[in-house]
Amino acid sequence: NAGVTQTPKFRVLKTGQSMTLLCAQDMNHEYMYWYRQDPGMGLRLIHYSVGEGTTAKGEVPDGYNVSRLKKQNFLLGLESAAPSQTSVYFCASSYSWFEAFFGQGTRLTVV
Amino acid sequence: AQTVTQSQPEMSVQEAETVTLSCTYDTSENNYYLFWYKQPPSRQMILVIRQEAYKQQNATENRFSVNFQKAAKSFSLKISDSQLGDTAMYFCAFTNTGNQFYFGTGTSLTVIP
Numbered sequence: 001n002a003g004v005t006q007t008p009k010f011r012v013l014k015t016g017q018s019m020t021l022l023c024a025q026d027m028n029h030e031y032m033y034w035y036r037q038d039p040g041m042g043l044r045l046i047h048y049s050v051g052e053g054t055t056a057k058g059e060v061p062d063g064y065n066v067s068r069l070k071k072q073n074f075l076l077g078l079e080s081a082a083p084s085q086t087s088v089y090f091c092a093s094s095y096s097w098f099e100a101f102f103g104q105g106t107r108l109t110v111v
Numbered sequence: 112a113q114t115v116t117q118s119q120p121e122m123s124v125q126e127a128e129t130v131t132l133s134c135t136y137d138t139s140e141n142n143y144y145l146f147w148y149k150q151p152p153s154r155q156m157i158l159v160i161r162q163e164a165y166k167q168q169n170a171t172e173n174r175f176s177v178n179f180q181k182a183a184k185s186f187s188l189k190i191s192d193s194q195l196g197d198t199a200m201y202f203c204a205f206t207n208t209g210n211q212f213y214f215g216t217g218t219s220l221t222v223i224p
Contacts, residue, residue, distance in 0.1 A: 031210065033212070035214075040216060041216060042115075042117075042202060042214045042215055042216040042217050043202065043214040045211055045213075048210060048211060056210075058211065092156075095209075096209040097143075097144050097206045097207070097209035098161075098209075099146070099161060100146075100158075100204075100212045102155065104154060104155055105155075
């Protein structure tokens with residue numbers, strides 16, 4: 001069982017570059033989420049989706065965009081990367097409020 | 112707004128001893144779920160235990176149990192017979208709709224041999 005898969009696992013970007021993080025889940029979950037994890041700050045929600053074709057802003061959405069064209073995929077885009085976006089990014093999915101299942105994380109460094 | 116507070120950034124416990132991690136939360140909702148997630152050095156987030164707010168009985172999973180005090184909005188995690196593999200970051204989390212899961216800042220637990 002693959003669960004939630006994130007691509008890539010590691011990435012280094014130069015300031016101003018763009019990139020897309022891909023999240024795929026095979027559990028037919030309606031809800032999907034993107035979090036960032038920074039030391040001492042826990043996990044903060046960037047954007048989330050409650051179903052195919054829908055997206056909504058979370059706590060820290062600035063500088064990020066998302067798309068959910070297919071139910072199983074949730075993409076996170078950085079249009080112009082900044083050093084402040086250096087973080088570990090987690091994708092998660094859930095069936096309602098029962099449990100959130102997480103991917104293995106992506107460590108992004110912006111230099 | 113929903114908030115989750117973990118006031119213990121770091122804790123340590125001797126192997127085979129018992130440790131309790133604290134968590135408080137703030138919500139005006141009556142129905143919600145609370146969780147404890149474990150994040151070992153591998154970075155993978157693993158669900159440890161879940162508590163439904165409408166259930167009076169505290170949840171238990173093997174060596175892990177919670178003390179859920181709804182009126183006090185407190186949700187602590189007790190780890191009994193601590194093992195070296197319990198060394199990890201532990202996050203308390205809350206959701207009332209499933210649209211968003213709110214996380215605390217985490218407690219780094221070290222089990223000392």
